[in-house]
Amino acid sequence: MFSAADPTTDSNSAPQSPPPAPESDPPPPLSSDEDFFSSASIPSSSSSEDIQHQSSPPPPAPPPPPQPQIPISWPSNGTLSREWVFELMHAFEWASRTIPPQEFPFVLPIEVFDWLILSASKILHKEKNCVRIDEELGLESRVVVVGDLHGQLHDLLFLLKDAGYPGEDRFFVFNGDYVDRGAWGLETFLLLLAWKVLLPHRVFLLRGNHESKYCTSVYGFEKEVLFKYGDRGKHVYRKCLGCFEGLPLASVIAGRVYTAHGGLFRSIPNTPSKRSKGKKNRKLILSPDSNSLSLGSFEELSKARRSVLDPPWEGQNLIPGDVLWSDPSMSPGLSPNKERGIGLLWGPDRTEEFLKKFSLKLIIRSHEGPDAREKRPGLRGMDEGYTIDHVVDSGKLITVFSAPDYPQFQATDDRYRNKGAYIVLEPPEFDTPVFHSFDAISPRPAAKPYYDYEDVIDSDEELDLASMVPAT
């Protein structure tokens, strides 16, 4: 396996000059700033016959995009422009195809990283646990809901182009899992932060279970950052973790659509016993007994403490772990999610209860890719990038997954070849999902994994409790 942290490499010693431009002929000038990615784009409406099969030779690689202005510099007035964000996307795309990953600081210098993550973190930490997207919605507005991305930069660039970039009338809700597994988690996360800073009331970034210390230490993001930023890598990783802590947990769109990475969450009974009150080591152990579980309210969600590196699976602050890790089930009820070791399983009856109680029409969650769904009998596969899991009197529960041909690195040639999807919600009600499935960018630029994907197998997201820091 590629050893991202190999101390014998010279990744820590920064080269003295920026990397040279690619040797190919310079492409013609761009006609507009939104044409950067046209060479790598494929139509999302392409039929399944267009999917590349293992036996057929891969199509030729597209020509590299024109060399961007690098290094990226922070705007002198401190305010991002749309042009700056496009240039950032262009630079990331170019770099991923052209220069070795350890030269990334020549594209995005550490000072610019610092400004970007500071600006985004400030905005994110101020947002509520559950962001409400309604006041600024109008009859021309569309809301695009995006599922797991997992560092698949080129597929995200395609998605943004295909759905239409964020803007005055185009809202985006990203449902988490930006990093891990794929080779460009840092680029994926940072370009979303740039959009957030540019359009804080149009772009909403929710937290996924992979935006945590535990997951990023096992599934590649930590090593990716250390490799790309060399001796500044620890600093960059720490800042990213701090930013993860600020990501809100959920959204409600137009008062009708609830979105979160995992899904529903429990009520936390407030029952501190008098006897133990004031005692230093008082610890409320909540019984995992299914009979004691009931759905939580938005008031409880608003009071949860989301600023934790890893959402705890025990103690009283269980709502963040539920929202980020839970899965739907076809069996009725609410029970501990034993497969994952954290979060809940909830049945169609609980989807109905939640929708009805809070006058909602739709729950959109993510969190399960084709590998996870393979192990969930009764639930549909993720071939199209989305599934309709529960259809009940009050509405529906949907899973959306936006990383096509996932995971990027696999030990077998027998790939899932899943499509990715995003959902568009249209006025005036914003509660009828329009699904858009798309194929992966092919071929992907060559890259090496930052985790031992053959040993981690597909025990996706099963918490190894022993290796985690104690919940606080």
Ligand SMILES: [Mn+2]
């Ligand atoms: Mn997930």
